[in-house]
Amino acid sequence: TQLLEQSPQFLSIQEGENLTVYCNSSSVFSSLQWYRQEPGEGPVLLVTVVTGGEVKKLKRLTFQFGDARKDSSLHITAAQPGDTGLYLCAGARGSARQLTFGSGTQLTVLP
């Protein structure tokens, strides 16, 4: 059973378009992270959100943690080909130092 559901699973868009990726769960997480993974590489941390309702911006990327700390979204403005990759959300529960990952969203930005 996947505790974190990501949608969409695949997304192919043109350069310059906006997009939103969703990460949903029925469980509460103490913190939630977003990673990007490129072929042949391990996931690279983009952001960590810990407070319900928190919004963080990283250049053209905006991350939001749901008020109940059960869901999160990643919004990319004016996508570029360099944004192409597998986007993964991952949640931590309580004091556990392990992460539960979603199944990922494969984003392709076409020039």
Place this chain on the structure above:
Amino acid sequence: DAGVTQSPTHLIKTRGQQVTLRCSPKSGHDTVSWYQQALGQGPQFIFQYYEEEERQRGNFPDRFSGHQFPNYSSELNVNALLLGDSALYLCASTPVTRNRAGANVLTFGAGSRLTVL
């Protein structure tokens, strides 16, 4: 400053064989976690080592075992390989910090791609 390094990068085994994967954590990190990532899926937590002991374990059979050495490096061993063990095995290290946010900041290696035939 080298990040997390893993070896080998690729390997091919046959069913029933055993495999050992190796990981050196990032400098300053004392905790090592192992994840299995099947094709098209997110990583699944296998186990975590801290102070040379297994501290947490995911839903993986006893065929999966590990070890951490005094220099914080780690090994993942898989016995009696099955076709379903084919995956990218990721090692991640965590900094020496005990604050809530820092405990879950993972730095991943590039992984070891295991193919079981």
